[in-house]
Amino acid sequence: MRINTNASAIFAQRNLLKNNAAQAKTLERLSSGLKINRGADAPAQLQISEHLRAQTVGLKQSIDNSEMAVSLMQTGEAALDEVSRSIVKARQLAISSANEAVNDESMLLANQQEFDQIVAQINRIAKNAQYGKNNLLDGSGSGNGVTTGDHLTFVGAGTTGISSGLHGYDIEISRAATRTTHTGITALTQAMIDAEEQITITESGRSVDFKTKAGTTIEQTLNELDKAIKTAGLDVELVRDISSKAVRNSPQQLTLRHTRFGSEYFFQVSSNTAGLLSAVADVSQRVQNGVDIAGEIAGEGALGRGQVLTGAGGFGSKAEGIIIRYDGVKAPPPGQRAGSITFTQNSLAFQVGGNANQTTKVSLKSVKAHNLGTGVANDSGFRSFADINLLSAKGAQDSLDIIDKAVKDVAASRGFMGAFQKNTLESNLNFLRIAHENVLNSESVIRDADMAEEMTNFTRDQILMESNTAMLAQANQSPLSILKLLGG
16 A cells, blocks of 8 residues: 555545535525526527527517507597597587487587587697607607699598608599599470489499389479489489579480599489480489599509508508598699608507517507598588587588598597407517516526526536545545555
8 A cells, every 4th residue: 555645535525525516506596596507507508598598588668568559559549439439429429410400500509619619629638648658649759741833632541651851742633533423415384394204323232212203393303303313312413503604494414423532433314204314214324433543652652542642662661551631633734843842750659579670660650639520522611520510400400511521530540449459469479478588488498597406416526525525534544554654
């Protein structure tokens, strides 16, 4: 046995240090709950784990973002519900004012005053509906445009249109929209009336069968025909000749016109007398459809429907989703633009994903009174819900179509917001929660310590430490035994 070099003690000491380091590592894992605490523990796995951690944080915040977005939409929808209730009340007032036979001036005035209060209430809701400091229903959360040029009106925009800057986008109209119109080639005479002429007009599945009454004048017959068309609810109007050349109760050609512009609207006519309306007696004749508007916005092709022109979009499009209305009778001369639109994109953007550019946008239209019920033709000259006057039975009658359009406008906004909430935000929330769970679990598998396994390792290391300590002591005792023999 060599005394100067105690190989057994050195071996025991080396194992003791090794087991001490293993025990320290196990203690670190048990105390932190992680099996990877530094890069040296597992370099490749650490990189994957750190990426997954960052992804987990992003997904968690995206979940919070989406939940707040849902809350915003719910706030806006609740405000729209109140606007809808106010409009329904306004409709009740209009029907009351239309009851001409029993109304007096004081009743009409009271209805108008209440209607004015409703308009003010709607404007207050539009102004004050907020989520945080963001206004929801005043139009600031959508694409906004200002048009220049005669007969041009900005209608709305989607979320894809690009702000134009101060220079604006040129608007070119190559074809103005028209309405389905039909004029008979044979004038209505007193003899036809006395013979009880049969006239039939059909539009969108609704019909009016009108028979003239013997002894009534041409003027009276036209009035009765006009009333019959309106009572039947047809979107067709009798165009009366109000020029100085028109002589009351003189033979007159009948002219019918659809109330809506565009190629999708038409009607059918028939008459007992050939040429009065239908070319062949008692044979229904379909009137040729109107045409849709055609033109360009920002030099890009646009889709025309009725009087409305919508930016079609495509790769690199600037005007996609921008909607304008042109109500001119004729298009401007070739080479001459109709006007321009200065457009600003203010749609609300939500970060609904954990990575760059994972966003979605929503455009919330204004529900101010002057933005509701627009584009409805009427004899009273009401351009919107805000213009309605109930001080006359005629005004009340004309207001009903505008109010019904306002109801549709608000309902459409509520439907859009509901669809966006359900199909975009809530659907995305479900996906994010599942993705967050999966990523979190993946990161846990890589980095989290198995506590049962680590406790087993700790117990084993503890036993080895005690054993190593004992063996080291024993190895150090062996040289002493040899020295005792030498000294003996």
